[in-house]
Amino acid sequence: MIEEIERIRLRRLRKSQKIRDLVSETSLNVSSLIQPIFVVDGEKIIEDIDSMPGIKRYSLDMLDDYIQELVENGIIAVLIFGIPKIKDEIGSEAYSKSGIIPRTIRRLKESFPELVVAADVCLCEYTTHGHCGIVENGIISNDKTLPLLSRAALTYAESGADIVAPSAMMDHQVLSIRNALDSEGFRDTIIMSYSAKYASSLYSPFREAAFSSPKFGNRKEYQMDIRNSKEALREIEMDIKEGADIVMVKPALPNLDIISQASSLYNVPIAAYSVSGEYSMIKFASMSGYLNEKDAVLEITTSIKRAGASIIITYYALQIAKWLKG
Ligand code: PBG
Ligand code: ZN
Numbered sequence: 001m002i003e004e005i006e007r008i009r010l011r012r013l014r015k016s017q018k019i020r021d022l023v024s025e026t027s028l029n030v031s032s033l034i035q036p037i038f039v040v041d042g043e044k045i046i047e048d049i050d051s052m053p054g055i056k057r058y059s060l061d062m063l064d065d066y067i068q069e070l071v072e073n074g075i076i077a078v079l080i081f082g083i084p085k086i087k088d089e090i091g092s093e094a095y096s097k098s099g100i101i102p103r104t105i106r107r108l109k110e111s112f113p114e115l116v117v118a119a120d121v122c123l124c125e126y127t128t129h130g131h132c133g134i135v136e137n138g139i140i141s142n143d144k145t146l147p148l149l150s151r152a153a154l155t156y157a158e159s160g161a162d163i164v165a166p167s168a169m170m171d172h173q174v175l176s177i178r179n180a181l182d183s184e185g186f187r188d189t190i191i192m193s194y195s196a197k198y199a200s201s202l203y204s205p206f207r208e209a210a211f212s213s214p215k216f217g218n219r220k221e222y223q224m225d226i227r228n229s230k231e232a233l234r235e236i237e238m239d240i241k242e243g244a245d246i247v248m249v250k251p252a253l254p255n256l257d258i259i260s261q262a263s264s265l266y267n268v269p270i271a272a273y274s275v276s277g278e279y280s281m282i283k284f285a286s287m288s289g290y291l292n293e294k295d296a297v298l299e300i301t302t303s304i305k306r307a308g309a310s311i312i313i314t315y316y317a318l319q320i321a322k323w324l325k326g
Contacts, residue, residue, distance in 0.1 A: 026306040028298065030074040030324055034118065034271075035317035038209055039063065040083040041093075041100040051205035052276055053283055055315050057083060060104055067112055073321040077116035079165060079313055080104055081210055084126050090134060091123035095151040102159040109160040118163035118192060119156040121149055121177070130207075130214040132168040132222060140222055142170045149173050150180035157181055157189040165248070167194040169222040171238075178243035192271055192311075193244035196232035196258055199223035202251045202277025209276065232258045233265065240268055246311065251275040253300060256307040263308025272309035274301065279315040294323055 013023050038057045040047070045059035058066060070078065082100035084093035093099045101119050108117050123145065124132045133145030145168060153164040154177075164181075166173045174193050181189050199220045207213040224231055232255070236247045247266070249259045250273035263270045282300070286293035297316050304312055314320070 026302055028302050028305055028320065028324065030317075030321045031076055032305070032309075032311050033075060033317040033320060034077045034079050034311060034313040035070055035075050036079045036081065036313060036315060037063075037066075038081050038083060039100055039104045041085040049205075049209040051208040052280055052315065053287065054319075055209065055279070057209065060100070060107055063104070063107070064111060067108065067115065070318055070321075071112060071115065073318060073325065075317055075321055076114075077118060077163075078108075079118045079120060080108075081120050082125060083210055087126055087128045089128055091126035091148065094121075094123050094126040095148060095155050097155055097158075099155070101152075102155050105156060105159040105161050116162050117160065118165050119161045121153045121156065121164050121166040121173075122168045123148065123152075124168075124212040124214070125210045129216065130212055131217075132219065133170055138216075142172075142222075145170050146173060146176040150176045153177040153189075153191075154180045154184055154186070157186040158184075161189065163190040163192050163246075165192045165194060167197060169194065169197050169219075169224070172242065174239045174242035174244045190245045191243060192246035192248060193239040194250055194273070195236045195239040195244065195247040196249045196255070196262070197223050198226050198232075198251065198255065200226070200251050200254070200275065200277070202254070202275045204277060205280045206276035226254065229258055229261070233261060236262050236266060240266060244268070246271050248273055248313075249309075251278060252304045252309070252312070253278050256303065259304065259307040259309050263310075269310045270308055271311035271313060272304045272307070274304060274312060274314040274316070276315065282316075298323065 040057040040059050042059045046062050047057040049055050122132050129135050131140050133140040156164050239247050246269045248271040249255050252272035252274040259272050282296050285291040
């Protein structure tokens with residue numbers, strides 16, 4: 001018995017790079033990456049984001065060169081976030097036809113018809129209070145928010161978005177958006193739902209980038225509690241029933257268990273969002289010289305893929321594309 005077991009040598013399959021490549025189970029492809037982009041309403045703006053070195057805010061007139069660079073490096077999809085000039089109580093700029101996101105979609109579809117354009121659907125970047133929905137007596141009203149999210153999604157679909165991505169964590173946002181899209185003839189617009197979106201400290205660099213921090217309270221009444229996994233599966237299950245084509249888990253790294261369970265339980269593509277805090281942790285540690293940026297990013301991104309994500313949304317998308325090209 002002991003002899004039998006001694007014949008097994010797991011190190012045989014690690015002997016050389018070629019052997020390791022031969023037996024590898026997971027590969028990172030540029031075609032599964034989505035690059036998030038911040039588009040700011042205004043002119044002649046290319047701004048550094050202090051919380052996320054290497055990522056910038058672009059005004060629409062300054063965006064083409066960057067998109068060109070993405071396309072040249074093989075990136076096929078972007079996820080756009082808008083930063084409006086004016087915010088109000090009800091996030092009007094999120095669903096106005098002349099808002100920053102509809103204009104960006106039209107422009108991108110004109111200049112880069114092949115690019116897959118996904119648009120985040122939420123109110124927090126557009127409201128003065130910074131919450132993801134309509135505030136009523138200090139509470140975020142689920143059902144008053146739904147029609148506005150649907151209006152935003154419909155406006156983005158009309159502007160040419162391939163994918164709408166509701167991220168407000170309102171109950172039945174997918175159902176409400178699917179109904180709105182279908183009744184206006186947008187049966188083919190894809191819904192990628194932020195299904196299992198946890199209330200996370202790792203969103204804070206994003207909130208600085210998009211000026212979307214809540215002005216009172218936090219988002220724990222609508223985003224999920226990190227202690228729960230059954231709830232995440234329930235969220236995903238509900239979204240699939242409501243018509244989501246792609247379901248997302250977010251953040252990625254603290255929730256690899258959810259990605260893994262979801263990918264074995266459900267027959268839909270799973271997207272994982274490696275969020276701003278995941279980007280900034282690696283970026284700042286490597287800027288200080290204590291991490292090898294490329295090794296750390298490729299390791300972590302591969303682990304997200306291995307867990308079961310078929311799509312990875314990451315601020316490192318362009319950089320990974322360049323690294324993969326060698
Ligand atoms: C909007 C939204 C947020 C993120 C994606 N969509 C911010 C939030 O919920 O506060 C976070 C993405 C990131 O941190 O990279 N609801
Ligand atoms: Zn939001």
